[in-house]
Amino acid sequence: xxxxxxxxxxxxxxxxxxxxxxxxxxxxxxxxxxxxxxxxxxxxxxxxxxxxxxxxxxxxxxxxxxxxxxxxxxxxxxxxxxxxxxxxxxxxxxxxxxxxxxxxxxxxxxxxxxxxxxxxxxxxxxxxxxxxxxxxxxxxxxxxxxxxxxxxxxxxxxxxxxxxxxxxxxxxxxxxxxxxxxxxxxxxxxxxxxxxxxxxxxxxxxxxxxxxxxxxxxxxxxxxxxxxxxxxxxxxxxxxxxxxxxxxxxxxxxxxxxxxxxxxxxxxxxxxxxxxxxxxxxxxxxxxxxxxxx
Amino acid sequence: xxxxxxxxxxxxxxxxxxxxxxxxxxxxxxxxxxxxxxxxxxxxxxxxxxxxxxxxxxxxxxxxxxxxxxxxxxxxxxxxxxxxxxxxxxxxxxxxxxxxxxxxxxxxxxxxxxxxxxxxxxxxxxxxxxxxxxxxxxxxxxxxxxxxxxxxxxxxxxxxxxxxxxxxxxxxxxxxxxxxxxxxxxxxxxxxxxxxxxxxxxxxxxxxxxxxxxxxxxxxxxxxxxxxxxxxxxxxxxxxxxxxxxxxxxxxxxxxxxxxxxxxxxxxxxxxxxxxxxxxxxxxxxxxxxxxxxxxxxxxxxxxxxxxxxxxxxxx
Numbered sequence: 001x002x003x004x005x006x007x008x009x010x011x012x013x014x015x016x017x018x019x020x021x022x023x024x025x026x027x028x029x030x031x032x033x034x035x036x037x038x039x040x041x042x043x044x045x046x047x048x049x050x051x052x053x054x055x056x057x058x059x060x061x062x063x064x065x066x067x068x069x070x071x072x073x074x075x076x077x078x079x080x081x082x083x084x085x086x087x088x089x090x091x092x093x094x095x096x097x098x099x100x101x102x103x104x105x106x107x108x109x110x111x112x113x114x115x116x117x118x119x120x121x122x123x124x125x126x127x128x129x130x131x132x133x134x135x136x137x138x139x140x141x142x143x144x145x146x147x148x149x150x151x152x153x154x155x156x157x158x159x160x161x162x163x164x165x166x167x168x169x170x171x172x173x174x175x176x177x178x179x180x181x182x183x184x185x186x187x188x189x190x191x192x193x194x195x196x197x198x199x200x201x202x203x204x205x206x207x208x209x210x211x212x213x214x215x216x217x218x219x220x221x222x223x224x225x226x227x228x229x230x231x232x233x234x235x236x237x238x239x240x241x242x243x244x245x246x247x248x249x250x251x252x253x254x255x256x257x258x259x260x261x262x263x264x265x266x267x268x269x270x271x272x273x274x275x276x277x278x279x280x281x282x283x284x285x286x287x288x289x290x291x292x293x294x
Numbered sequence: 295x296x297x298x299x300x301x302x303x304x305x306x307x308x309x310x311x312x313x314x315x316x317x318x319x320x321x322x323x324x325x326x327x328x329x330x331x332x333x334x335x336x337x338x339x340x341x342x343x344x345x346x347x348x349x350x351x352x353x354x355x356x357x358x359x360x361x362x363x364x365x366x367x368x369x370x371x372x373x374x375x376x377x378x379x380x381x382x383x384x385x386x387x388x389x390x391x392x393x394x395x396x397x398x399x400x401x402x403x404x405x406x407x408x409x410x411x412x413x414x415x416x417x418x419x420x421x422x423x424x425x426x427x428x429x430x431x432x433x434x435x436x437x438x439x440x441x442x443x444x445x446x447x448x449x450x451x452x453x454x455x456x457x458x459x460x461x462x463x464x465x466x467x468x469x470x471x472x473x474x475x476x477x478x479x480x481x482x483x484x485x486x487x488x489x490x491x492x493x494x495x496x497x498x499x500x501x502x503x504x505x506x507x508x509x510x511x512x513x514x515x516x517x518x519x520x521x522x523x524x525x526x527x528x529x530x531x532x533x534x535x536x537x538x539x540x541x542x543x544x545x546x547x548x549x550x551x552x553x554x555x556x557x558x559x560x561x562x563x564x565x566x567x568x569x570x571x572x573x574x575x576x577x578x579x580x581x582x583x584x585x586x587x588x589x590x591x592x593x594x595x596x597x598x599x600x601x602x603x604x605x606x607x608x609x610x
Contacts, residue, residue: 285543285544
């Protein structure tokens, strides 16, 4: 693993914003929006989450658009460990996965044994996917071995569950560090790398996503292993979602345009995508009040 | 447009200061723009259409100018802005809304000459002055109405049981207005003000024949303490934009002034899709608009409020 890859900030941001100007219309827009729905991890990570709220979110994930049942289900529902069993028993065999954050999310400031226990319990509750956070303190102080070992240990604790590694790019300070963290996370066994917890600003940006996609491409060239990508936080509009899909297609190609390898972590995004789909279907601009909030 | 002798005379009269083109520099012409969210913007489409009028004596404003041709997306953006602005507008005290409308009248009074001249240039030479005066008066009228609407439209109904039943008037939300082509100023003022006096926000389509004066009115709005997004004015083709307003589900009501049966039918049909309140009217001559018995009144406010009825048990 080469940890000295440097990132050209100016051209990275330039390329990300150049690709964002591409405009998708009509059939390709509808294709992209439907794909975005199928890639969505509907997320609720609040202290005030209840069984009822998680159930409502699960129903929404299973049937996002009751008026147009040709729109498929979302990829997963992402919750805290305590609510995984609620999600799991609501989702059953719908094809929507139950994802859980773990490892002392969102700060990750707990001893490793607590983090691992957190992961094991979430998997026991039925989580199909685990979203872990890296130790940003260790990352920033240069203790890369610690970061690597923790991810590897968590991967082991996951068992059959897929592991998404949250880098929390908003706390890493520079693109160079994000690139380094991406390489560490992939080498340590992460199935997905994910930008953010959603609790820190800035969260996902097109530039940081493009950078991580490049890291994934390099990793694939070196090892032949396909690692997934998940931007989370800050993706609110259908237009933004399409721009992210353009980044993926241009960087990694069609193989990554699948819920197996690309996800959106979002809560507000789904309704905007559904609004645009409804607009394309009926020709009428819908009102946000026509869509369920949670 | 032909420049008649009478018109020229009126222009000379209203530009009392005998403004001379600046010596030694080029005159600065105005870019006409739409008024959305408190800002003057071009159409997102980048398109414009040409409007002719009598050239300004100063030559700074030529006979033909480009005005933004509002698009479907402009309508959508404006509706969203109006929707977001509505709760805060209704959340202000009624008294404060009245103060703001009165301030609008102050600004219009200060620009009375300019408004009049603009109408004259748009071809309304005979009625221009009385139209502007009437518009200012009407603004004061609705300023006074703001804090009286609730009292006038709230009722307590008799019931058989041990209840009080109140019916109170609440705003509907976003109202779409297609202003009449003539009178360009008074038609817009008379249809917009009662809507916002009732606590709604609005997206109005300016007169297609004289959008210049509408833009001038927007400059009054912009300097009148009116919060951004309460009144949004688009320029363009009324037939096109009116239909887009009718199709948007966030628009709660439509006020359409047009003589086109085709347009009226289509707006009613599209509006029915989302159960909008659609009112359509034939256009009226300016004299009728000026007539306060016709052009203003509580009924104008009442058209775009929703009645909420509350049952309340009688206490001991």
